Amino acid sequence: MHLTRRHFLCDAQLGIGAIALSSLYARDGVAAPQAAVNPLAPRQPHFPAKAKQVIYLHMTGSPPNLDLWDFKPELVKRTGEDCPDSFLKGRTFAFTSGVPKLLGTPRKFEQYGAGGQWMSDAVPNLHEHADELCMVHSMYTEQFNHAPAELLLYTGSPRSGRPAMGAWVTYGLGSENENLPGYVVLISSGVQPNGGANSFGSGFLPSVFQGVQCRSKGDPVLYASDPPGMDRALRRKSLDALRDLNELQAAELGHPETATRIAQYELAYRMQVAVPEVMDITRE
Secondary structure: OOOOHHHHHHHOHHHHHHHHHHHHHHHHOOOOOOOOOOOOOOOOOOOOOOOOOOOOOOOOOOOOHHHOOOOOHHHHHOOOOEOOHHHHOOOOOOOOOOOOEOOOOOOOEEEEOOOOEEEEOOOHHHHHHHHHOOOOOOOOOOOOOHHHHHHHHHHOOOOOOOOOHHHHHHHHHOOOOOOOOOOEEEOHHHOOOOOHHHHHOOOOOOHHHOOEEEOOOOOOOOOOOOOOOOOHHHHHHHHHHHHHHHHHHHHHHOOHHHHHHHHHHHHHHHHHHOOOOHHHHOOO
């Protein structure tokens, strides 16, 4: 009997649905592989999720908080005075000699919104949105050099070796992306943060959870393009061979970094095969 595609799709609804359902179960459901097999498999949070994406902007070289929304009237009052001995006695500071002078902000501050949020005249367009912003003034540190201060902000420690916040989120929640990383890093003008790659690294977590940096020059994502002299088919065979070797090692040793390598190889391949436009998007 001759069947058109229309008749086939009409009569095979359950069959196609079952195929789709089995695919979803294999990825997300009870039949899904464990994190040891797929470390980026999506996982449920402890509490109902409210945010779908998080974009974290770190403005190196931006105006200090003291000039924007951290009003210190006592510091303004004491501008030009010597720094008190209680801040200097018994301490050695890099790039500082003698007794420095105190300097308060030259900006004008006022309170805005129903909550009375202090904001300066440096951000006039934000005044009307004061009640939609949340300012955290309780966090402080004695780290005043750029690199350790940035590491503290990103990882919770001024020393290298701790996972960055994006790595922790990806480790805890996984990713629903099939062909894109769950944690992407965009660096302005090609200049690394003062804390270097540790600012978006995975620390002691498996390296699959580190941020994938997108570049504006050359290959947007390293190792996603085919090596010189290797076409798609040959690369697929090479990756299959590497996967088989890594799976043998994973079965023998059970080390999580082995699963990481498998996941990274597959992600790099899928990024170029299934979503080739990502290579152009990241250049824009």
